[in-house]
Every structure is written in structure tokens, then in C-alpha cells.
Amino acid sequence: MKDNKILESETSIINHTPPKNDVDFIGNNSRIREIYSVINLVADSTTPVLITGESGTGKDVAARLIHSRSPRSDKPYIAINCAAVPKDVFENELFGHEQGAFTGAISKKMGYFEMANHGTLFLDEIAEMAPETQAKLLRVIENKSFRRLGGKEELYVDVRMLAATNKKIDDAVNRGEMRKDLYYRFSVIEIHLPPLRERKEDISILVEFFLSSLCKQQKKNPKKFSDAAFNMMHRYNWPGNVRELKNVIERLVIMCPEDIITPNYLPMNIADSRLHEDTINITVGTSLKNAEREIILRTLTAVDNNKSKAANLLGVSRKALYNKIDRFDE
Numbered sequence: 001m002k003d004n005k006i007l008e009s010e011t012s013i014i015n016h017t018p019p020k021n022d023v024d025f026i027g028n029n030s031r032i033r034e035i036y037s038v039i040n041l042v043a044d045s046t047t048p049v050l051i052t053g054e055s056g057t058g059k060d061v062a063a064r065l066i067h068s069r070s071p072r073s074d075k076p077y078i079a080i081n082c083a084a085v086p087k088d089v090f091e092n093e094l095f096g097h098e099q100g101a102f103t104g105a106i107s108k109k110m111g112y113f114e115m116a117n118h119g120t121l122f123l124d125e126i127a128e129m130a131p132e133t134q135a136k137l138l139r140v141i142e143n144k145s146f147r148r149l150g151g152k153e154e155l156y157v158d159v160r161m162l163a164a165t166n167k168k169i170d171d172a173v174n175r176g177e178m179r180k181d182l183y184y185r186f187s188v189i190e191i192h193l194p195p196l197r198e199r200k201e202d203i204s205i206l207v208e209f210f211l212s213s214l215c216k217q218q219k220k221n222p223k224k225f226s227d228a229a230f231n232m233m234h235r236y237n238w239p240g241n242v243r244e245l246k247n248v249i250e251r252l253v254i255m256c257p258e259d260i261i262t263p264n265y266l267p268m269n270i271a272d273s274r275l276h277e278d279t280i281n282i283t284v285g286t287s288l289k290n291a292e293r294e295i296i297l298r299t300l301t302a303v304d305n306n307k308s309k310a311a312n313l314l315g316v317s318r319k320a321l322y323n324k325i326d327r328f329d330e
């Protein structure tokens, strides 16, 4: 490009590019498979992509995957968390400045756009960006050019823009946090990552993936979940999505000394979820003795036969529980 004032040597010193096969985006659910194919289709183009979804659903992973599948994969990948950059310095960070642009600008500074030239710029938590900055961002996307603060020259860049938000995008637009015009520009291609509770069939491959990779990473023997423990992981609702699942497994890999992870090693909220969701059907007319027996047996199953935990949940002492079990055959 004739007007391109950006020196290649300037941009090449910044390389946040992940190695090519670095991105593990695990999932087999039909919506995830659809997302894979959308990612493969959009990776080649330069159209902006908006990635939405609750916290922990994999928006960062999806953004890195788009970059690593694109022809830009060996070029810079710059990820910015818009919530972490103070609003008053954002434009300086994004566009850079010329020497003397303002008091304290003792030398020229390159902004994120220049750093990401020929590569990808990922703006995470985009609804946190000030609306005035959003307007300027839109201008860069439309014109593919910008000026450094205090600069007169129009600098042309070739940057693939990705953005993400964990807010409900319609609400963010209605509240004025995300400018409508910028939203329309980004929403040409929107990838929505479903929460983990809506793709529970993926829990099993995610568990397998995190167990094996984290055991290797922590230099531990391979571990597995007992059936009862896995069922509890499956029943839990995962409000923190894949991030929460990964964190729970990391903790278990470090804390559980056994090769088989049983329910007594699970965090209370996950072990409890089974008890909350599980119901016991006891027919009218059942004797108290039989009803008690059923409740005790089901509780023991839920906690993998851990008597202390069962006694705790049933609100009796361990000794009282043993006495009740001993009297089952009377």
C-alpha cells in the first residue's frame, strides 16, 4: 500500500502470536460444532467478529482460534482487556502518539493498532470502552486508517478486529454502553458461546481433557473420576462455565491423593447439588423404618459410602448411623 507509513520493523518486534496448534477448543455439542465451522469460515476473511457468552464460556479461546486458523496466524495477536485500560489513556494506547503530542510525550509511541498490523486485534469486554473511543474505533474499522494523537498523517493498517463481551449485548446497546453503530459493524458475524449447563454432554470430554492435561502439567499420575463423582459433576449447573470446571479439576489434581476421584473429594457445592436435585420417591403407606432405610441408603450412595459425610448430611452422629445400618436386617 502506497500510503502505508508504518515500518515493518516496528510491527515485527511485537509478537503475541500463540504457536499454531496451541488452541484447544474442546466440545462436541451441536452448537459447538456449528461454532467450529463458523470459525473456519470466518478465519480467512477480515470482517470483524463479535464473540458473546457468559463469563468462562471460552470467548478468549474462540478468538485465539480464529487467529490461529487465519492466514495471519504467524503475525501479531494483540489482546486488550478494555475494562483494564483507564478510559483517559485508552486512545493513547489504541492509536499511539507523536513526540510532543501532549506534556510528557517525550517520544513517539506506537499504539495497539500499529502493533497488530497484518495480524489480529482482540478487544475483550468491548462494552467497557468509552462511547467516544468506540466512535473513533468504528472510524478506523471503516477507513482502515487512523492518526496517532498529535499526528497529521493518516496511517493505514491491515488489522483483523475481534471483540468480545460477557454482557447481554441487547441490554448493553439499550443502556448506551455499546454504541449501536459499532455493534452493527461487529455483529455482521456474531459467535455466541452457550453456557456449559446448556451443553452438558460436553462435560465428559472436557473432564477427560482437563484431567489428562492438568495431571501432565502437575506431574501427577493419571486420575479418573468414580462413576458417582462424575455423575455429580454432570448434575452440577456450572455457573462459572468451563473456567469453573477447569479450576475444580486443577484443585482435585493437586489435592486428591488417590488415582480415582471419589465424591468425598469434590467441593461441597458440587457434591450437594446431587442431593438437592435427587428426589426419593416413597409411596404413601411405607413404614417409617423402610423410609429411613431408603433415605440412608440413597445418601450413602450419593457420598460414595463415606459414613462421616452421610452422617453429617443426615444430621446424626457417625455412631448413630452405624447403629441404624446394623439394624437394617432386623
Ligand SMILES: Nc1ncnc2c1ncn2[C@@H]1O[C@H](COP(=O)(O)OP(=O)(O)OP(=O)(O)O)[C@@H](O)[C@H]1O
Binding pocket: 024, 025, 026, 027, 053, 054, 055, 056, 057, 058, 059, 060, 061, 062, 165, 166, 242, 243, 246
Ligand atoms: N471449549 C474449551 N475447550 C478448552 N478449554 C476451554 C474451552 N472453553 C473455555 N476453556 C478454558 O476455560 C477458561 C476460561 O475460558 P475463556 O478465558 O476463554 O473464557 P471467557 O468466555 O473469555 O471468560 P470471561 O468473560 O470471564 O473473559 C480458560 O482457561 C480456557 O482455556
Ligand SMILES: [Mg+2]
Binding pocket: 059, 060, 124
Ligand atoms: Mg475472556
